[in-house]
Amino acid sequence: MKCCHFMLDIxxxxxxxxxxxxxxxxxxxDVMSASxxxxIATLSKYQDKKTTPKLKDLGEANTFKGETLTGSGNIENTIMNVTQGLLSSLHGRFSDMTSGLLHALRISSxxxxxxSKDEMQNFGNEELRVLVQHFxxxxxxxxxxxxxxxxxxxxxxSNIRAFRRTPLMVLLNGDLINLKEEFALSTPQLVTGFSITRCKIL
Known part of the structure; x- marks a missing residue:
């Protein structure tokens, strides 16, 4: 049963x-860095602590939904073997995640x-050279x-930086309004406003 809970987390x-x-x-x-x-970080944590969230919830219970659990209950070796195998596979398949081509592709997101303007000045220059050379x-x-x-x-x-500085302006009843300052993007007022505008256009 512990193995089932462990594999469910995995x-x-x-x-x-x-x-x-x-x-x-x-x-x-996005996939490389965010996911x-x-x-890799979570698997390493599982490996260090030799447990997972669902294993913690299960604890040392001898029964599960009325059924008696059997076996030694010690699956630390299983946790180590599975996590180490997955980590080795991920590191081997995505070895250039922190350098090389895959790392260079981060400028696409x-x-x-x-x-900041200072950071933007040299941002992506080396990554661009890697991509140009590869392709x-x-x-x-x-x-x-x-x-x-x-x-x-x-x-x-330069153009993207200029675009980021340009406020989102709209003419409403003769007044020029900065939508970024007046409304949060998820407010009901903004949703209603765009819906009304869309209806008028249609």
């Missing part, structure tokens, strides 16, 4: 990675973009001018 943990990878909105960087890195044949086939890639990258960062 299955739920791994299913989160699978779910994140299937989301159309997820980038490689796989989190799973705005979650990893810095907020060089494909880029050349598509007639991309490789000498201009770095310049266009700097222009992209």
């Amino acid at each position: 299955t739920q943990l791994l299913s989160k990675v699978s779910f994140a990878a299937q989301l159309s909105s997820s980038t490689v960087a 796989i890195a989190s799973v 705005f979650k990893f973009w810095p907020a 060089k044949p494909t880029l050349q086939t598509a007639n991309v001018i490789l000498d201009e890639v770095e310049m266009e990258w700097d222009m992209l960062k």
Whole structure:
């Protein structure tokens, strides 16, 4: 029974990675950093503590839903073997998660973009070189001018930074309103306002 509870925790943990990878909105960087890195950290914690949340809930009970539990009850070796096997597999399959191509792909997700101007200046330069080198044949086939890639990258960062500074303005009854300051994005008033606007347009 303890093995069942342990494997349920493991299955739920791994299913989160699978779910994140299937989301159309997820980038490689999102899956690598937010999901796989989190799973590795959690598996390491299971390994160190030799227990999981559901095992803690089960405790040392001798019965489960009226059924008597048998066996030694000590599954520490199982926990160590399973977690070590999974960690070895994840590290082996995603060895370049903290460097190399997979790490370079993090610039494709705005979650990893810095907020300050100083950090933005050099952000992604090294990652861009890694990506260009890896996809060089494909880029050349598509007639991309490789000498201009770095310049266009700097222009992209500049434009995105400018866009971030631009407030979301709307003309309402003759008054220019900054929606970011007036409403939180999830307020009922804002939802109603956009619904009314949509109806008028239609």
